[in-house]
Amino acid sequence: MALTGPNGPVMTREEVDRTLTRLGAERDAVEASLLALQDHPGRRLLEGAELSGRTRERWSEAEPGLGLLWSMFDTYSEALAAARAVRSRRARPGQSELYEMTELLRGRGVTVSAGQLPQGGLHITGSTRMSEQVSLTELVERMNTWYGRIIEVASAADAVWTALPARIDLLSAELGRVRALARSVGVHPGEHPAGDALEEMAKELAALRGEVVADPLAFWVPRPGAGTGAPGGSGSAPGTVDTGRYDRAARTVDGLRVQLEDLLRLRDDADERLEGIGETLARADATLAEARRARGEVLAKIASTEVPAVPGPASAMRERLAQADQLRRHGQWHRLGPLLDTLEGAAQRELQRARESLTSVTAPLAIRAELRGRLDAYKAMAARLGVSEDPELIERYDQARRMLWSAPCDLRAAEYAVMRYQQTLRPTAGPGRNSV
Template identity: 90%
Template sequence: MTREEVDRTLTRLGAERDAVEASLLALQDHPGRRLLEGAELSGQTRERWAQAEPGLGLLWSMFDTYAEALAAARAVRSRRTRPGQAELTELTELLRGRGVTVSAGQTAHTALSLTSGARMSEQVSLSDLVDRMNDWYARIIAVASAADAVWTALPARIDLLAAELGRVVALARSVGVHPGEHPAGDALAELGKELAALRGEVVGDPLAFWTPRPGAPSTHAPGSAPGAVDTARYDRAARSVDGLRVELEDLLRLRDDADERLEGIGETLARADATLAEARRARGEVLAKIASTEVPAVPGPASAMRERLAQADQLRRHGQWHRLGPLLDTLEGAAQRELQRARESLTSVTAPLAIRAELRGRLDAYKAMAARLGVSEDPELIERYDQARRMLWSAPCDLRAAEHAVLRYQQALRPADRRPYGG
């Protein structure tokens, strides 16, 4: 090497030494590394940290060796302003050659080789020594950064979710939902166990929740992590807690609305009973006033509905909201169907009366038409009108005969309808 090359190399190696020292100091204070040293680890985190942790001491040992070799080279360079050939040869060997003596432990690349090497020492170059420091540093920082990323992301969120779960459990108790009595109560108990287990696993084996980025480089910036925290289990638990909260809030609303809903069902059934009573009264009237008519029977009140309504009231009184909700939904639908059934019965029973009323209306309309045509005093029309009227206003009324009489009166009007008014 020339004098200029020696000076440039010493400057570069000096800057490299300062950078390595800064990285080692940062690693010394890295929160992930400090937590790893004090944690009770398990699983792959314990395995990988057992492989990487010995490198902490090796790094400083290799750094000291590197610094001593650089200091020795600087001492040779400082002997004279313009070094002679002997000094340049010695500097070339120190800076580029394999003139740095390191112990077997300092040359190790894996935890296994720390104890398996037969050689006590090895001659390496400063460049080789830097590469080995970089290799150890990358392995240590990879574990520390990944563990720190997981510990930063998950435990606090799990604690917040556990607190939210506690509030949901309190809500469940307020609406009578308990483990062993309701699926939601069982689900809440299981979620409590899952969150406790998840937190323990995250704290003990954070790397189990770390997903390396595919194709990530083996080295990366200090404190960075080439991957992402796997939050799938936490996310599932969070969704479950939220779903149960919504379900329980529905039960809470049910508790607040139960009285009104029960009252509404009772009113619907009362209207159905009143409609059936009206149908029974109308059936008696039809049988008395309409002759030769098949009148359908009127069904009785829904006593079974009353029993189920009483059961619903008992559930309300005992706070069994999770059982009351489905029952109320069923009762509301059944009450509406019962009311519809009563209305259909009334319509069916009163159909003959409706037909009679329609015939009476038609007869009056035809009489008004006769008056407009000026033929209301026609003897034939008077006779046919009186005959139809007697049939429609007498009891029992023969609807078939009455309809025929109304038709005859209408037919008698048609010739008059074609005559000019007043003709």
């Protein structure tokens, strides 16, 4: 029958040996984890940083635990060494040794300081007890709790410091290049919205970097329901770095860069665009001049016709074009861009207006030319039909031709004369001939 003590059945020799092997491996793993934690980059940075906000609060609670971990580890090692010493007395321990080792390995014979017992979220000074008796298993649980507190803060801070400051520095360097580009195209704070935005972005990046360095946990999003880890674990805090503020800044800088590159292209293309606007206005003026000449011709050659007046040149456009040239000379590209867009559209509309005026003024001449063409076509048809010598056709052709080739020309009378010639041509063709 197995002996029973206060902590249950007394362990057998085989159970003792297995337990000592397991606890020895566990001790080595804990020691390796504590050494890794001692050199953890996040922990080293936290110790030397001027912290604020959430990070300062969390680290002030967790930092003292590193010393407590080593203290508990020493207690654990001493208890394990004591059990090993008992086991080494004899190759085949007797009941008294087995009873003693059972008490050491399973009993609550390990004395620890109350500050080493972080239960229920208490701080180190949260307990009024001076000490407590615990088992080796409970001691490991205490170490796991403190380790979890420290590694969670250290790993989260390290993840944020790894992810954000370098990226912020690169973005700040890019912002410096964008600001230089802004100066090259005449964009300055207080004179252009983009210049003001660049200054605000420089302040934002400086503030963001300062906050990331001082309070990295403010940019850490823990994974819901995740544990805190234990000695011998992965040593990383589950969660993600919140890069939203950085991402918004990066998008703003990129948008400003695109806007300024547009101004740079404008600077390179300004001469060509101004020249194009001038050429378009010149074509409009030439078209209006042609319309005025054509109006005089219409008034002289066409009788009883309302001829619309021809508008004058767009002098206001010339003034605005001169203003645009002044802006180009003084490098005011951000003001020149909208003006050039407006002038290009206005110049095209001015050319269209001139073309419509020319079309409207020359409409009577176009009608006369169309009637002349029809008369000649009918005469050619009469020749094909062999009736070009018909006296009535000759008379009506001569009458229509005199009207169309005399000045001033009465378009209504001429159109009627052409129609009469056509009507006379049809019956003259006779049966069996091609119809007109």
